[in-house]
Amino acid sequence: MSRHRARRSGLLRAVLSLGLLVGVGVSGTMAYWTDQATVTTGQLAAGRLDLTLNGQLAGPGGSTTDTTFAVGDLVPGESFARAISVGNAGTVPLDYTAVSHTNGTLGPGLRWTVVAGGAASNAGSSANGDRTGTCTGGTTTFSSASAISANAAAPTPVVPARRPLAAGASETLCVIVRLDPSAPSSLQGATATATFVVNGVQRGAP
Amino acid sequence: MSRLRVVVLNAGALLGVLCVLVAAALWVTGSRPLVVQSDSMAPEIHAGDLLLARSIPAADLEVGDVVSVVDGSGVRVTHRIIEVSESGAERIVRLRGDANAVADPDAYTLSRAERVTWVLPGVGSAAAFVDSTPGRVTAIGIVAGCWLAVVLPRRRAPLHARPRRRRGIAPVLVGAALLLPAVLPGARAWAIFDDTATVATAPLAAHRVVAQGQPQCRNEGGLFGVGEYVRLTWPHVDVRYEYRWEARHTATGEVVRSGVVQPAGGRPGELELRSSVLDLGLGATTYDVVVHARLRAAPSWEAAGTTTQVRTSAVLLGLGVRCA
Structure with missing residues (x-):
C-alpha cells in the first residue's frame, strides 16, 4: 500500500471513529431522557428473589x-x-x-x-x-x-x-x-x- | 507501533460506524432501547437483555403486548398487559411480569405507550457499559487514539520489510455489520421481581354434639303409691356438656315444665320428677320427657333428644309419678 493510500485510509477510519461520539451523545441523551433512576455502572441485578x-x-x-x-x-x-x-x-x-x-x-x-x-x-x-x-x-x-x-x-x-x-x-x-x-x-x-x-x-x- | 495504529484505527472506524448505524436505525424506526434489570419477564426476557420499544398511541394497545411505562415515582416498569380498559382516547392498563404470580398493584392511564418490538439477548450489558462513565471515557479515548494515529507521523517502512497486505475500508465495514449488537446506546428499564408462596392448613373441624344414651327410668319413693316419683339417669360422657330437658303432655305436645341439668364431673346425669313438678291432671296422664345434650359453652349447640315416658296416676292420697 502506498503511503498516500495508507494515509487516506487511516484518515477515513479516523473520521468514521467520530461516530463513537455520536453514539456516546445519543446514549447520554436517551439515558437522561428516559430514566430518572440511576443505576450502578455495570451492575445488572440478575439477583434471585425467593x-x-x-x-x-x-x-x-x-x-x-x-x-x-x-x-x-x-x-x-x-x-x-x-x-x-x-x-x-x-x-x-x-x-x-x-x-x-x-x-x-x-x-x-x-x-x-x-x-x-x-x-x-x-x-x-x-x-x-x-x-x-x-x-x-x-x-x-x-x-x-x-x-x-x-x-x-x-x-x-x-x-x-x-x-x-x-x-x-x-x-x-x-x-x-x-x-x-x-x-x-x-x-x-x-x-x-x-x-x-x-x-x-x-x-x-x- | 504501526500494528497498534492499525488496531486503533480499525476499532475506531468499526465502532464509530456501528454507533452511527444503530443511532440511525433507532431514529428511523422511532425505537427506544431499554436495558433490562431483572428476570420478572422470564423466560422471554432476562436481565441483561436489550429491548427496543416503539412509542404508539394507547388506543393501539392490546392484551399481551409488552409495554414499558414510568410509574408515579419515576421508576420504569416493563411488563405484559393483562387488562385494557378505555377512558376516552386514553387506555387504562394493568400489567404483570410473565414470571410473577401476581399482577402489578397499580394500573396505568396512558395516552401513549412504549411497546416492546424486539428483544436482543445479552446486549444490555454492553449498552450499560457504553452508557457509563468508563464507557464514555473509553469511547472518547478510542476517537482520540484514532486521530493521534492519523496525525502522528508513521515510521518509514524498512526497505527489506515484508510486503504489506492491502488493507481497505471494506473489511472494517463488514466487521461493523457483524458486531452490530456489540455497542448500543441505551436507557434502563426496571421490571418488578416477585415470588409468591402458598401454604394451606390441614382441615379445621368443629365439634358435633353427641346425644346421651337413653335414660334409665326408676320408680322411687312413696308408700302405698303416695309420693312416688321417678328418677331418670343417663351417663354423662363429656364434661363439656349439660342437658336441657322438657316434659311435654303426650296428647297435646304442650310443654309443661323444663330445665337444665348440669352434672358434676364424674357424676351421671340425673333428673327427678315428682307430682309437684308436673301439672295436675285427671287420672293417668302420660308425659314425654325429652332430654337434649348440649354444649355448656354454646347452649344452642344441641344433639337430638331422647324421649322417656312417665305417667302420673291418681292414687288414694295424692298423685304420684311412675315410669311408663
Missing part, C-alpha cells in the same frame, strides 16, 4: 400444606395458634405481604388473628373444651370480629403493609384461629381449611 414458607418452596412459586396446622373438635370460643415461618432464601432483600381465604362450611364461623413476629403457644385441652391459642410478642397485622374471605379470587389481606426481609432472614407469622363464641349450631361437625398466599417483592419496587 420466598419460602416453613423452610419449603424454594424456587419460584409453589404451594404446600402445613399438616401441623390442624385442629379438630372445636367448640365455640376455643382457639388454636400456629406459627408459619416466612423466609427469604434469595440473594436480594424483599418486602412481603400476605392474603388469606377459607374453604369449607366452617369458614364463616372462624375468626382470625395474625401477628407478625409472634411466638405461638397453646393451652387447655379438647376434653375440657377450653383450648386457647396465643401469640406472644410481634406486631398484630390482622384481627377481625368477622370471618375472612371465602373467595380465593378476592382474599382478605392479613399482612396488608409490606414487611421487610433481608436476604437469608426469616420471620414467623403467628396465626390464631378461633371458633366464634356465637357460631350457630348449624356449624356442628363442619370443617374448613385456610390458605395463606404470601407475596414477596424486591425491595424498592414501587
